[in-house]
Amino acid sequence: MSHLALIARGGHLPVITPGLMGIGFILVGWFVNPLFGIAPTMGILMLMISAFFANFWRDPDRPIPKDKGIVVSPADGHVMFVKRERATGRRPSKDELGNVEEDEHTGTWFPESCEEPLKFSTEQRFEAVPEGEESDDDVWRIAVFMSPLDVHVNRSPIEGKITRMEHRTGKGMRRGPFLPAFRKESEYNERVRTLFERVDGLIVEVMQISGALARTIIPWKGEGDDLRRGERFGMIRLGSRVDVRVPASKFNPCVIGAEEGRADYPKGEFVKAGSSILYRGVDGE
Secondary structure, three states: OOOHHHEOOOOHHHHHHHHHHHHHHHHHHHHHOOOOOHHHHHHHHHHHHHHHHHHHOEOOOOOOOOOOOEEEOOOOEEEEEEEEEEEEEEOOOHHHOOOOEEEOOOEEEEOOOOOOHHHOOOOEEEEEOOOOOOOOOOEEEEEEEEOOOOOOEEEOOOOEEEEEEEEEOOOOOOOOOOOOOOOHHHHHOOEEEEEEEOOOOOEEEEEEEEOOOOOOEEEOOOOOOEEOOOOEEEEEOOOEEEEEEEEOOOEEEOOOOHHHOOOOOOOOOEEOOOOOEEEEEOOOO
16 A cells, blocks of 8 residues: 555545645735735645644554564554453344343343354454463453544454454444443444454454544455555544454463553553554463
């Protein structure tokens, strides 16, 4: 993909248009008529709007690590938490609707999980694993909060194929809900679940989650597409969140979350899409 001046896809028009308008207003005010100061003021305002959009749509190149057996961050932002989880349910099929659990906030669930929850074609329900109850079927989840000032382009965490891309909205809503992305409950905001599969069959799940301001998730890739590690696959507009799940039997997390309460990382460790390593393989593969 071509990147003019490191601006993400879809961002050139919002950046260039107010910029040209701002230059035009300033030239009119300087050489023709300042219009009681309105022209230069409007020019400065339009240039500020252009600068805001340029910052939001920026898409810098990133050095992609070459280490074997790693999962890189798909998003820029601070790590909210690192949790070991187990699946406790899944979205029901039509044949399972007679034996479901209803949740006011998260919708309908079938109260049985799959043996390999990350490979399931639709969304799973997870809960934290109590200490001492760990198993090989668990997953690790790392949540990354993207503030409105962070880069919002998302990158592939591994080299592999997109085998599933699922868009979900809130219970009983055409769109939403739109809770602030820094709240844990935002995991059931409008979201897109994408499964990346390595050539050896290992699955990594990425959940792009909209926030109170970010109400548009834009995929640039689709099911069946092959991606390199760190390749761009979409973006979320304004503040948002990205969760990454991997099999706990295959990976160890290597970042620090805000919930750990470390004085040196009060907001959690800051990670960069495509460059920062979230997980390392337990066997280096």
